[in-house]
Amino acid sequence: MSDMTLGLRGVSRIFNKGTPGEVRVLEGVDLDIARGEVVGLVAPSGSGKSTLLHIAGLLDTPDTGEVRIAGQDATRLRDGARTRLRRDTVGFVYQFHHLLPEFTAAENIVLPQRAAGVSRADAEARAAMLLGSVGLTPRATHRPGELSGGEQQRVAVCRALANAPQLLLADEPTGNLDPGTSETVFDVLVRLVRDTGMSALIATHNLELAARMDRVLKLERARVIPA
């Protein structure tokens, strides 16, 4: 098994190529994340953070370059195989929770497991365990609209970890929260990542939070470099 959870080689992404509106967002990006490594990504708004995370998480494909996840070259896979690799290895946390409003906190964590073929009993047990680990057992039957912003985001963290991904990608996971709540959600996120030994790439504007990670990178002039 590869010691690298994520490897990008020479990744470029150019929107509206060859037109007056051409945007060169990523150019020749190289990035490796080792197993168990927690890496911060600090980048100004509009610099290509989301584009990079989408490519790393197989939601978008680069114009050139290679994306390897868990030892597999994703750029060579057909759509169905890419989707399966994403489902089995990557978890996402976004700035806004994107929980399904009509389902309870527990159901939001059960559903991705059911989609991956886990039995209802096992999925419910894992959802209960995850909610317990972020201090939300008393909120398991609440719908997202009945939860605070910090609680919603803690549920979103549990959902991202539902299928025990090898790689967690987080795009400003606390960007929508006040400083105190942001701290709590961030602590929960990093603790769960460390406890399970997964790798993470966490984009944040918050330099204090970024400093707690193993390594901090920045995105500058379409390249990823040490911060």
Ligand SMILES: Nc1ncnc2c1ncn2[C@@H]1O[C@H](COP(=O)(O)OP(=O)(O)OP(=O)(O)O)[C@@H](O)[C@H]1O
């Ligand atoms: N589908 C697209 N078509 C054209 N341009 C795009 C597309 N997606 C992103 N861009 C442009 O690429 C640049 C990077 O966008 P991206 O969303 O990756 O930035 P970001 O760093 O995540 O910004 P923010 O922090 O504000 O979300 C921006 O200038 C954006 O306008």
